[in-house]
Amino acid sequence: MSNWVEVCATDEIDEEDVIRFDHEGKTFAVYRSPDDEFFATDGLCTHEKIHLADGLVMDDIIECPKHNGRFSYKTGEAKGAPVCVNLRTYPVKVEAGSVFISLA
Amino acid sequence: MSHIVIIGAGECGARAAFALREKGFDGRITLVGEEEHLPYERPPLSKDALLHGHAPKLVSDAARYAEAGIAVLTGVTVESIDPTAKIVQLSNGTSRDYDQLLLTTGARPRPFPGLSGANHRIRTLRTHGDTVAIRAALQPDTHLAIIGGGFIGLELAATARKLGAQVTLVEGLPRILSRGVPEEVATVVADRHKAEGAEIICGVKIQELSEDRDGARIRLEDGRTIAADLIVVGIGAVPNVELAQDAGLVIDNGIAVDEHLRTSVPDIFAAGDCCSFPLRHYGGRRVRLEAWRNAQDQGLLAAANLMGAGEAIASVPWFWSDQYDLTLQIAGLADGTTQTIRRDMADGAFILFHLDAGGRLIAASGIGTGNAVARDIRLAEMMIAAGVRPDPVALAAAETKLKSLLAA
Ligand SMILES: Cc1cc2nc3c(=O)[nH]c(=O)nc-3n(C[C@H](O)[C@H](O)[C@H](O)COP(=O)(O)OP(=O)(O)OC[C@H]3O[C@@H](n4cnc5c(N)ncnc54)[C@H](O)[C@@H]3O)c2cc1C
Numbered sequence: 202m203s204n205w206v207e208v209c210a211t212d213e214i215d216e217e218d219v220i221r222f223d224h225e226g227k228t229f230a231v232y233r234s235p236d237d238e239f240f241a242t243d244g245l246c247t248h249e250k251i252h253l254a255d256g257l258v259m260d261d262i263i264e265c266p267k268h269n270g271r272f273s274y275k276t277g278e279a280k281g282a283p284v285c286v287n288l289r290t291y292p293v294k295v296e297a298g299s300v301f302i303s304l305a
Numbered sequence: 306m307s308h309i310v311i312i313g314a315g316e317c318g319a320r321a322a323f324a325l326r327e328k329g330f331d332g333r334i335t336l337v338g339e340e341e342h343l344p345y346e347r348p349p350l351s352k353d354a355l356l357h358g359h360a361p362k363l364v365s366d367a368a369r370y371a372e373a374g375i376a377v378l379t380g381v382t383v384e385s386i387d388p389t390a391k392i393v394q395l396s397n398g399t400s401r402d403y404d405q406l407l408l409t410t411g412a413r414p415r416p417f418p419g420l421s422g423a424n425h426r427i428r429t430l431r432t433h434g435d436t437v438a439i440r441a442a443l444q445p446d447t448h449l450a451i452i453g454g455g456f457i458g459l460e461l462a463a464t465a466r467k468l469g470a471q472v473t474l475v476e477g478l479p480r481i482l483s484r485g486v487p488e489e490v491a492t493v494v495a496d497r498h499k500a501e502g503a504e505i506i507c508g509v510k511i512q513e514l515s516e517d518r519d520g521a522r523i524r525l526e527d528g529r530t531i532a533a534d535l536i537v538v539g540i541g542a543v544p545n546v547e548l549a550q551d552a553g554l555v556i557d558n559g560i561a562v563d564e565h566l567r568t569s570v571p572d573i574f575a576a577g578d579c580c581s582f583p584l585r586h587y588g589g590r591r592v593r594l595e596a597w598r599n600a601q602d603q604g605l606l607a608a609a610n611l612m613g614a615g616e617a618i619a620s621v622p623w624f625w626s627d628q629y630d631l632t633l634q635i636a637g638l639a640d641g642t643t644q645t646i647r648r649d650m651a652d653g654a655f656i657l658f659h660l661d662a663g664g665r666l667i668a669a670s671g672i673g674t675g676n677a678v679a680r681d682i683r684l685a686e687m688m689i690a691a692g693v694r695p696d697p698v699a700l701a702a703a704e705t706k707l708k709s710l711l712a713a
Pocket residue numbers: 312313314315316317318337338339340346347348349350351381382383384409410411412430431432457545548576577578579594595596597598600623624625626627
């Protein structure tokens with residue numbers, strides 16, 4: 202059963218950008234891609250647990266602010282040194298101008 | 306089957322070995338390292354590993370080397386290279402033939418002039434073993450004296466303060482971080498150290514270091530003496546070039562390589578802290594970097610070029626340092642700056658943008674808590690690589706998104 206949680210209004214995330222979202226003691230990163238789709242991953246980098254919301258979004262890549270580790274935020278795939286463990290991703294939907302993520 | 310031997314199992318050598326496989330190299334790979342551990346990350350050695358006593362943070366675990374078919378020899382030194390016969394001689398009495406060689410021998414701490422090697426209370430910091438020994442000596446009431454106000458000395462000072470040690474840092478030049486860090490940024494660092502209770506003494510030369518059973522001593526040229534339980538010398542690093550030099554490779558402040566990381570001898574490449582190379586974005590001037598991401602980038606580039614890609618070095622120097630909750634990040638090289646523009650950000654964080662006479666962005670230095678400056682420094686790095694001449698007014702305004710200047 203999905204458990205959809207509202208993150209924010211769609212216009213609170215710029216295109217090709219990311220924000221932090223905290224919910225019930227867990228932290229997430231929520232992205233808006235250049236082609237205007239929304240995505241969500243775990244908030245912390247798998248290298249040293251640094252929050253990815255301070256990082257840079259380029260196309261479908263989130264780059265960690267600490268040591269520039271890269272992930273695809275669409276699939277969670279680690280894209281090379283220094284990160285080698287993938288990020289968990291979460292389903293996202295947009296309804297009535299708001300972004301929701303599924304934490305089920 | 307073609308055989309690539311990589312000498313030096315640090316960040317750069319390990320990254321190169323994996324990159325060869327990722328790029329489809331199907332010959333043999335042997336990675337030889339004189340340290341007893343599998344390749345590990347050095348940056349934590351002055352930070353979390355020292356603070357918490359962590360085990361070495363491995364670049365990759367043993368299973369992944371096995372999976373990738375990379376033969377790793379730890380605790381083994383390469384003693385000589387015969388570039389004509391294409392053989393390397395190892396300290397375990399065996400030898401290896403190679404088709405191509407990659408030298409990633411790194412650097413070692415610059416020794417304090419005139420000091421003999423056998424000291425217990427006067428140390429340097431480069432390896433996991435150094436961190437273990439320094440951590441063991443640091444008790445809450447220990448007095449640690451640090452020689453050198455560079456990154457390693459300052460990070461060590463910050464961590465030692467967190468562990469409750471008394472800290473005195475001595476820098477011979479008039480200020481700390483005089484190599485490559487603008488004064489405005491260095492002042493923030495120095496002030497923070499003072500606020501945390503570390504004593505910083507600048508502009509005084511050291512006459513002598515000595516140790517006995519009870520402690521160690523620094524005699525300053527102005528007559529003062531500093532007594533400490535432990536002295537750590539952090540006055541820079543020297544590249545490990547002797548092996549290459551003996552094999553006849555050209556040395557020029559490091560193993561000299563061209564823009565493809567090729568040394569002066571066919572089929573031998575070098576990368577990372579051990580090599581000096583021409584830096585494209587700065588008129589091709591020859592530099593040697595001691596920086597973690599450079600070691601990674603050059604490891605990847607060396608792998609590509611060992612496979613014949615012929616790619617030139619294109620990255621911009623980038624470095625970070627963590628002290629207390631401050632992070633400093635620098636992209637580019639600031640010498641040659643004629644105009645500096647300051648961008649103030651939230652919570653006291655700021656970035657200095659350095660422009661040359663033609664208005665081109667050549668460097669950016671930022672400091673702030675956590676990752677306050679990270680994104681903008683990264684964008685600045687991309688602007689430097691792209692040769693952008695940004696509008697100074699826009700740079701100074703925190704509300705201007707740097708991404709928009711990159712596209713312009
Ligand atoms: C305490 C500390 C903190 C640091 N912090 C930061 C930081 O915050 N940010 C940053 O950007 N950089 C930092 N650095 C720098 C970064 O760690 C180095 O740039 C990086 O490790 C260089 O990698 P390398 O593989 O070129 O060389 P090294 O890591 O030096 O590895 C070379 C290896 O080769 C081995 N070797 C040498 N000769 C031989 C031989 N003949 N046979 C076999 N093996 C040999 C050496 O034993 C060594 O293990 C730090 C370094 C230190 C020491």
